[in-house]
Amino acid sequence: MSKILVIAEHDGQTLNPSTAKTVACAADINGATIDVVVFAESAAEVAAQAAKLDSVDRVVTIENPANAKALAAVIAPQAVALAANYSHVFGPSSTFGKDLMPRIAALLGVNQISDIMSVVSSHSFQRPIYAGNVVLTVEAPADHPVVATVRTASYRSVDSNNSASIEAAVCDAVIPTHTRYVELKAGSSDRPDLQTAAKVISGGRALASSENFELIYALADKMGAGVGASRAAVDAGYVPNEMQVGQTGKIIAPDLYVAIGISGAIQHLTGIKDAGTIVAINKDAEAPIFEVADIGLVGDLFSVVPELTNSLE
Amino acid sequence: MDKILVGLKRVVDYNVRVRVKSDGSGVETDGVKMSINPFDEIALEEALRIKERGDANEVIVVSIGSSDAQQQLRTGLAMGADRAILVEADVDTDAISRARALLEIVNRENPGLVILGKQAIDDDNSQTGQMLAALWGRPQATFASAVELNGDTARVIREVDVGLETIDIDLPAVITCDLRLNEPRYVKLPDIMKAKKKPLDQIPMAELNIAASPQLTATSYEPPEQRQKGVMVDDVAGLIAALKDKGLL
Numbered sequence: 001m002s003k004i005l006v007i008a009e010h011d012g013q014t015l016n017p018s019t020a021k022t023v024a025c026a027a028d029i030n031g032a033t034i035d036v037v038v039f040a041e042s043a044a045e046v047a048a049q050a051a052k053l054d055s056v057d058r059v060v061t062i063e064n065p066a067n068a069k070a071l072a073a074v075i076a077p078q079a080v081a082l083a084a085n086y087s088h089v090f091g092p093s094s095t096f097g098k099d100l101m102p103r104i105a106a107l108l109g110v111n112q113i114s115d116i117m118s119v120v121s122s123h124s125f126q127r128p129i130y131a132g133n134v135v136l137t138v139e140a141p142a143d144h145p146v147v148a149t150v151r152t153a154s155y156r157s158v159d160s161n162n163s164a165s166i167e168a169a170v171c172d173a174v175i176p177t178h179t180r181y182v183e184l185k186a187g188s189s190d191r192p193d194l195q196t197a198a199k200v201i202s203g204g205r206a207l208a209s210s211e212n213f214e215l216i217y218a219l220a221d222k223m224g225a226g227v228g229a230s231r232a233a234v235d236a237g238y239v240p241n242e243m244q245v246g247q248t249g250k251i252i253a254p255d256l257y258v259a260i261g262i263s264g265a266i267q268h269l270t271g272i273k274d275a276g277t278i279v280a281i282n283k284d285a286e287a288p289i290f291e292v293a294d295i296g297l298v299g300d301l302f303s304v305v306p307e308l309t310n311s312l313e
Numbered sequence: 314m315d316k317i318l319v320g321l322k323r324v325v326d327y328n329v330r331v332r333v334k335s336d337g338s339g340v341e342t343d344g345v346k347m348s349i350n351p352f353d354e355i356a357l358e359e360a361l362r363i364k365e366r367g368d369a370n371e372v373i374v375v376s377i378g379s380s381d382a383q384q385q386l387r388t389g390l391a392m393g394a395d396r397a398i399l400v401e402a403d404v405d406t407d408a409i410s411r412a413r414a415l416l417e418i419v420n421r422e423n424p425g426l427v428i429l430g431k432q433a434i435d436d437d438n439s440q441t442g443q444m445l446a447a448l449w450g451r452p453q454a455t456f457a458s459a460v461e462l463n464g465d466t467a468r469v470i471r472e473v474d475v476g477l478e479t480i481d482i483d484l485p486a487v488i489t490c491d492l493r494l495n496e497p498r499y500v501k502l503p504d505i506m507k508a509k510k511k512p513l514d515q516i517p518m519a520e521l522n523i524a525a526s527p528q529l530t531a532t533s534y535e536p537p538e539q540r541q542k543g544v545m546v547d548d549v550a551g552l553i554a555a556l557k558d559k560g561l562l
Contacts, residue, residue: 071480072443073452095473099455102408102443111407111529114438124532129436130331134340137533144527178486179452182468182479195474199561223562231492241458241493242476247437248352248492250474256561266330273540277559279552294543295555307549312562 018092132270197226206261264289314425352430
């Protein structure tokens with residue numbers, strides 16, 4: 001039977017929604033027991049949130065001042081010490097999980113399965129490769145721990161109606177001091193978080209300047225949407241890096257995605273293919289974005305977007 | 314520092330639309346344009362800039378793969394790397410074996426820094442750098458968007474989901490590059506000629522005595538589900554009506 005350890009992503013106070021999605025993936029494995037581990041300086045607040053997640057059997061807390069910030073080199077040896085009791089170790093395929101999980105896998109001497117998009121069986125999973133152009137099914141050996149990241153855009157968060165037990169644990173791993181946190185500059189935005197927003201409005205190179213991106217922000221604020229961008233718009237310096245959607249940026253699955261002035265390179269499309277409804281507004285009727293759009297409008301964004309914004313209450 | 318080691322992976326070019334073989338046994342790579350993984354080019358560019366600033370003496374590019382990867386190593390040499398190492402492997406190597414092979418090269422060369430791309434655009438794994446750092450017992454700074462060397466340490470700004478995180482790491486260490494760390498230089502024709510004379514060592518993978526690892530088995534390759542083509546609307550009023558129809562407004 002599968003015993004799955006899910007590594008919680010959090011900022012010290014709040015459990016990241018990526019954890020509830022990782023649990024959802026783990027719960028797709030038949031008959032699995034699921035433990036969530038919280039590495040923190042003081043874990044109570046985050047552990048309480050994790051304990052509410054449906055399908056979770058137990059929350060384990062490892063408190064240590066060294067765990068105040070999520071550094072892969074610090075967490076990995078502790079996770080490895082815990083992993084001995086588990087058949088699977090899962091983390092989200094966020095920058096947190098992508099940084100940490102391969103380090104755990106290597107210390108356990110196994111390969112990692114990156115970006116699980118669906119569970120075939122306890123040791124067989126589907127994942128995207130080549131920017132989502134190919135879906136690969138991989139089988140992991142049954143006699144070794146399965147270490148994996150979960151493509152969060154492929155899963156809906158489990159509900160929070162549970163009250164799993166919370167247990168403090170200690171772990172005697174040697175924690176390195178060679179990696180030290182300095183600071184985090186978070187993008188300052190009052191808008192919904194790009195990765196969890198139900199609606200996302202994205203702008204592309206056609207916006208032509210960061211000033212013109214105000215058109216996108218105005219529409220997003222009217223709709224209560226998060227804001228993203230194509231790689232071209234980020235490369236051109238119109239918006240900060242963390243707004244990039246696509247193969248090398250964020251993979252998202254909002255209910256509504258509106259692509260404005262985005263041609264739709266395959267690397268961008270891989271970031272949005274799980275969106276509920278895709279709307280494309282582009283003046284080029286031949287733009288590849290229209291191949292995947294549920295609703296397409298050929299037109300000049302500089303007239304269409306203000307008109308749309310003004311038409312909404 | 315004396316040396317910087319840079320990994321270059323030979324991958325299907327960024328612009329190629331990859332297709333699954335008709336029998337589902339893999340991905341069509343016959344006659345397809347191959348290139349250096351774009352993130353690895355950024356890694357090499359960073360190493361070259363560090364050397365040009367006088368903070369390193371030698372840049373070594375290493376690739377693990379078939380003898381065809383010599384092309385990508387030659388391109389790396391033309392960009393400005395001093396020498397190249399090809400770890401020759403007949404079959405596709407898995408991530409942990411690649412990390413172990415790199416560790417063997419690290420142990421031979423003792424670089425002050427190993428710089429890799431944050432992911433390869435073929436398998437999209439994003440594993441090798443972290444695995445090498447783990448096996449080496451050294452720091453990792455993944456998804457780097459700025460690197461500043463300060464003697465025995467480096468300060469790295471990392472692109473994380475919420476913004477930019479800064480960490481300090483002791484050297485030696487592994488850094489993996491994000492997109493906007495730098496813009497790689499173009500190779501000039503005279504440099505291509507010069508690169509032909511630079512040393513390129515070939516080491517059979519078997520010679521590195523790498524422990525066998527539990528393999529992931531690829532059981533099928535399939536094209537992704539295609540989204541259905543939707544409807545076109547004529548104007549903003551039509552768009553709003555369509556969105557209301559779907560309950561999205």
